[in-house]
Amino acid sequence: MAARDGHHHNHVKKIPLFPLLSLLCFASIFLVLSLSRKTSSNPLLSHQSFQFGQSPVPDPNVALGGSCDYSDGAWIYDHQPRSARYDGSCKEIFKGWNCISNNKSNGWELTKWRWKPRRCDLPLFDPVYFLEKYRNTNIGFVGDSLNRNMFISLFCTLKRVSSEVKKWRPAGADRGFTFLNYNLTIAYHRTNLLARYGRWSANANGGVLESLGFKEGFRLDVDVPEGTWAGAPAFHDILIFNTGHWWWAPSKFDPVKSPMLFFKKDHPVIPPIPPDVGLDMVLKHMVLFIKKNLRPGAIKFFRTQSPRHFEGGDWNQGGTCQRLQPLSPEQVEGLFSLKNNGTNVEARLVNCHLKKALKRPVLKTLEPGLSMQPDLTKKRKKKERKKKG
Ligand SMILES: *[C@@H]1O[C@H](CO)[C@@H](O)[C@H](O)[C@H]1NC(C)=O
Numbered sequence: 101m102a103a104r105d106g107h108h109h110n111h112v113k114k115i116p117l118f119p120l121l122s123l124l125c126f127a128s129i130f131l132v133l134s135l136s137r138k139t140s141s142n143p144l145l146s147h148q149s150f151q152f153g154q155s156p157v158p159d160p161n162v163a164l165g166g167s168c169d170y171s172d173g174a175w176i177y178d179h180q181p182r183s184a185r186y187d188g189s190c191k192e193i194f195k196g197w198n199c200i201s202n203n204k205s206n207g208w209e210l211t212k213w214r215w216k217p218r219r220c221d222l223p224l225f226d227p228v229y230f231l232e233k234y235r236n237t238n239i240g241f242v243g244d245s246l247n248r249n250m251f252i253s254l255f256c257t258l259k260r261v262s263s264e265v266k267k268w269r270p271a272g273a274d275r276g277f278t279f280l281n282y283n284l285t286i287a288y289h290r291t292n293l294l295a296r297y298g299r300w301s302a303n304a305n306g307g308v309l310e311s312l313g314f315k316e317g318f319r320l321d322v323d324v325p326e327g328t329w330a331g332a333p334a335f336h337d338i339l340i341f342n343t344g345h346w347w348w349a350p351s352k353f354d355p356v357k358s359p360m361l362f363f364k365k366d367h368p369v370i371p372p373i374p375p376d377v378g379l380d381m382v383l384k385h386m387v388l389f390i391k392k393n394l395r396p397g398a399i400k401f402f403r404t405q406s407p408r409h410f411e412g413g414d415w416n417q418g419g420t421c422q423r424l425q426p427l428s429p430e431q432v433e434g435l436f437s438l439k440n441n442g443t444n445v446e447a448r449l450v451n452c453h454l455k456k457a458l459k460r461p462v463l464k465t466l467e468p469g470l471s472m473q474p475d476l477t478k479k480r481k482k483k484e485r486k487k488k489g
C-alpha cells in the first residue's frame with residue numbers, strides 16, 4: 101500500500117492539468133446548483149429545474165419559455181469587469197497553479213472573460229446567497245485535479261465572504277471545510293480513475309496474468325470504488341464527479357511497462373481488456389455504486405472533461421499556455437476533434453464514454469458536467485403521464 105500511495109501522491113503532484121477552463125466552467129455548474137436547490141428538497145423538482153434552468157426568482161434575462169441551454173453560448177470580454185471573486189492570496193490554491201501570484205502576464209486579464217449563454221444570461225455568482233441557500237448542506241467533489249480546481253474555486257469564493265471555517269476531512273476526503281456560520285461543508289475526494297487501483301507485480305507462483313507474460317502493471321478493480329470517496333455518496337447532499345485524463349495517459353500507465361490490469365470480483369478480467377473497455381466497466385459499476393449508496397434526495401452531477409491548458413508538448417515537456425483569449429468554436433474543433441488526434445483528444449474520448457455510460461439523461465445544461473439521474477428521469481416521465489391522464 102505504501103508504494104502505491106507514494107506513487108499516487110507523486111503523480112498527483114506532477115499533474116497540474118492547469119484548469120483555467122474548469123475554473124471558468126465552475127461558474128456554470130454553480131449556477132445550475134443555485135437554480136436547482138431552492139425549489140424544494142424534492143429531487144424530482146430539483147432535477148426538473150436544473151434541466152430547464154427555471155430560476156427560483158423570476159429573472160428577466162432567462163430565456164424564452166423558461167428554458168436555456170447554458171452550454172450554448174460564447175465567451176465575452178468584459179471591459180469593466182465586476183470585481184474578481186478572489187485573488188492569488190487564497191491559501192488553498194496550489195503554488196504552481198496560482199497564475200496571479202506567479203505573475204503570469206495575462207493572469208488578471210483572464211478573469212475578465214465571462215460565459216454568456218446565447219438565450220439567457222448567467223446571473224453573477226453571489227457567495228452570500230449561495231451560503232445562505234446551502235445552509236446545512238454537504239457538497240462533495242470527487243475526481244482528479246480538474247475537480248479539485250473547482251473545489252478550490254468554490255472554497256476561495258466563499259471564504260472571502262465568510263472566514264470562519266473548520267478544516268477537516270469528512271468521509272475520507274482529502275480536504276474539506278465547514279463554513280461554521282452556515283453549517284455548509286465542502287470537500288474534495290481525490291480519485292483519478294474512480295475505481296481502486298494499485299501496483300501489481302507478477303507472483304512467483306504464477307497465475308493467469310503471469311502465464312500471459314505480464315510482469316508489472318497496475319491492478320484496477322472495476323467494481324471497487326477507491327477508498328477516498330467510497331463514503332462520499334452517503335455523506336454529501338450534492339456530488340460532482342469527474343474522471344478522464346488519467347485513462348489516456350501513457351506516461352502514467354505505460355501500455356507495455358506498466359499496463360492497467362483489470363480485475364472484477366477479485367479476479368483478473370480475461371482476456372485482458374484495453375483501458376477504454378475498462379473505463380466503460382468502471383463507469384457502469386461506479387454509477388451503480390453511487391445510486392445504491394446515495395442519500396435520499398441527493399443531487400449528482402458528472403462533469404465532462406475540459407481540455408488541457410497547455411499546448412506544444414506535455415506540461416513538463418515544453419508545453420506552454422500562451423493564449424490570451426478563450427478558443428473560438430472553430431479553434432476548439434480544430435484542436436480537439438477526434439479526427440485530428442491532437443493533445444486534447446482524450447478529453448473528447450472520455451466524454452464519449454461518459455455519455456454512453458450515463459445515456460438517457462444526457463442533459464445539455466451540464467456540459468461540462470452531465471447529470472446521472474436515470475431513475476429520476478423515468479419517475480418524472482411517469483409523473484407527467486399521470487398528471488396528463
Ligand atoms: C511577482 O512579481 C512581484 C512584483 O514584481 C515579485 O515581488 C514576485 O517575486 C514575483 N513572483 C514570482 C513568483 O515571480
Ligand SMILES: *[C@@H]1O[C@H](CO)[C@@H](O)[C@H](O)[C@H]1NC(C)=O
Nearest residue numbers: 235236237238282283284337
Ligand atoms: C449541519 O448539517 C448537516 C448536514 O446536512 C446536518 O446533518 C447537521 O444536523 C447540521 N447541524 C446543525 C447543528 O444544524
Ligand SMILES: *[C@@H]1O[C@H](CO)[C@@H](O)[C@H](O)[C@H]1NC(C)=O
Nearest residue numbers: 350438439440441442443445
Ligand atoms: C493518435 O496520436 C497518438 C500519439 O500522438 C498515436 O500514438 C496514436 O496512434 C494516434 N491515433 C490515431 C488513431 O491516429
